[in-house]
Amino acid sequence: MRARVGQKNTLPRRWARRGTRPTAPKDQRTEYAYIFGAICPEKGKGAGLVLPRCNAQAMNAHLVEISLAVDPGAHAVLMLDGAGWHVAGDLVVPDNITLLQLPARAPELNPVENVWQFIRDNWLGDRIFTSYEDIVDRCCGAWNRLTDQPWKIMSIGLREWAHRL
Secondary structure, eight states: OEEEEESSOOOOOOOOOTTOOOOOOOOOOOOEEEEEEEEETTTTEEEEEEESOOSHHHHHHHHHHHHHHSOTTOOEEEEEOSOGGGSOTTOOOOTTEEEEEOOTTOGGGOTHHHHHHHHIIIIISSOOOSSHHHHHHHHHHHHHHHHTOHHHHHHHHOOGGGGOO
């Protein structure tokens, strides 16, 4: 559902000559943005927003964005972990979306977790962001780049068990 991206960034794996230790940039500042994203692995579609914080208000905005991306006459099932903003009392769930709470400590069940890993490994990890605006711009760029590649969403997100139901 969401990934935090900021100046204390993740370090992806690197190839290095045996016996050497490659350098990597590291920043000590603490500004973050959050990518709220959902994918439809069957159709290769994605709906996302980059927002400054995680709360029920942000989740409501994301649900509206997802609702607009659902085909007319279709219904979306949105898999969620147990984050507080996923179960907030003031959450407004559109009629064309059903929320499915996943079991605790089971991120491997949610295909969007692999999307976050892919985006960090390929476009957002291992860099120093110059400002909050740079974080937002790069997050938007990474999400748009992903959604421009529906085959990539299908490859990353499809789960055999989910399509046997």
